[in-house]
Amino acid sequence: MNTGAEQVMFWILGPLALLGAVGMVFARVAVHSALWLVMTMLSLGGIYILNQSEFLGFAQMIVYTGAIMMLFLFVLMLTGRDAGDSVIELLRGQRMAATILGIGLVALLVTGLLRSLQGAPSLGLNASLADRGPIGSIAAAIFTDYLFPFELTSALLITAALGAMVLAHIERKPSERRTQRQRVLERMRSDRMSPLPGPGVFATSSSNATPALLPDGSIAPESLSPLVEQSVAQGVVRRYATGAMLAELESGGHPRRPDAGSADPTVVDMSEMPVVTDDFVEADGADGAADRGARR
Structure with missing residues (x-):
């Protein structure tokens, strides 16, 4: 310089x-x-x-x-x-030991550097690089005097890769593994809002008159439009539902689960009911047409 x-x-x-x-x-x-x-x-x-x-x-x-x-x-x-990692000292005396070791390492490096430079002549860049040049000098130092430390660096990189694998691996117990049904039920019972399935979802029919089924097997009444809800949804319950659900429908209310309280969603338990198909919709077509005509 x-x-x-x-x-x-x-x-x-x-x-x-x-x-x-x-x-x-x-x-x-x-x-x-x-x-x-x-x-x-x-x-x-x-x-x-x-x-x-x-x-x-x-x-x-x-x-x-x-x-x-x-x-x-x-x-x-x-x-x-x-940023949420804890900085609380987990082991007593950990910070003091780290401070002492850090000061000792700095003292060791400074002492070694001063002893290596003591009595060494200052040649300058031009004189030190005159023989082999910068690249030749580095190659000679790496592959002759410092060959063993250079090869040891490869083992250090392998150790770093193994350490990353160990840190990233999370051991899971068999009892902690949740099935897909458990994850779906947990999501349904949580406070997270999700869109309702469309007509024909989780059913064997793609008809717009087929009610959508929730992951727990129950009907989602909101999946049917007001024009077909009375004819098809009530027809499903009228054919397969229990007497208590039928009474709620006849009184003008929404069917509920047999074991549900007043605060539970108004859905029908479809765990014991077959899936609504196109044949069933055609069988109830006359009743549905009459209901739609009355509503108009």
Whole structure:
């Protein structure tokens, strides 16, 4: 960094990298920490390019920021980490132990860096890259002096993939598995509003005069239009319903379940009734025509 422009860029990218590292550590949301780390990696890539190491700089931006960090974000989304995670200390002394270990790690890194640089001559970029160039120097360091740590990195990536699988896997007991009927009944009994089925739904006939059946087997009276409700729906109950339901129909009310209270939906229990077919509609066609003529 001999020119003034390079020094200006360094003093811009350096604080940005430091700010991203601090934000990654102190962010309470895991996704925000990952985004802070993205800013740090982009700043480091720019610093590498300023130091005439273009290959390492673009590798930092493309591989780490574009691929590794996207993998981190996908893992965070898969494991369901969000702002609602608890930050309460579960183990007594956990924060104190983490603080001591963090300070010890920083002291170890600083000590090792100072001892490695003590007495080392400063050659400059041009002299250090004169033999092989930036790419050749990196290749020589990776495949000669640091071959074993480089191969060990592949095992680390496999461990990360296995850890993501373990975190995403949820062990379910056989008793906790709900059937489709149980899920439907829970949804019907909940407060969530859902549209009513149309005529002919869950039936063997597609006739508009066929009442729709709810998932529990009962009739949805609202599925029939007012023109056919009296002729067909009452005809179904008149032929198959119990005496109590027939009395409610004759009095002008809606049929209810035999065991339902006044607050339950006005539907007919069809668990013991056959499905209304086109033959049944044709058999009751005369009665239906008479009812429609009277209503007009």
